[in-house]
Amino acid sequence: MNKPFDMELFLAGVLTGSHATRQRHVRQAKIIQAEIIERWQRETPWSWQRKHLLWFLEHRLGRRSEATRYYYLLTLRLIVHRLEKEWTFII
Template sequence: MSKPFDMEVFLAGVLTGSHVTRQRHVRQGKIIQAEIAKRWQRQTPWTWQRKHVAWFLENRMSHRSEATRYYYVLTVRMLTLRLARSWTFI
């Protein structure tokens, strides 16, 4: 039996800022992970492709406010940094 993926441990190496900021990134990372897992059956960020994250930002965040989308893009940048990928999102 495998352990469930822990987003907090995954992001721990790249998180900076205040406690509240770190918790926001972890919370949003878990939301991103759950949505991608539900749609694409990709349980961990190591299995994600750029299209999965782009889908989340374009489709799941389209009805959110500009500020909310901005904070999710910041979280995606943290995930990208942790994965050592060169993905860019606007």
């Protein structure tokens, strides 16, 4: 039996700011993870590619407000930083 991936532990090393900000990033990262699992069956960020995160931004946040897209973009940047990748995203 596999233990579910702990997104909070994954982001712990790169999370900064207030408690509410850290919780928002964790909550949004779990939403991103759930969408990618549903679409591509890729459970951990270590198996994600740039195209998966770009798909999330374009198709899942396309109709959301600019502010919502911005906050998700900040969370995506934290994930990318934790993965030690040099991917960039523009909203």
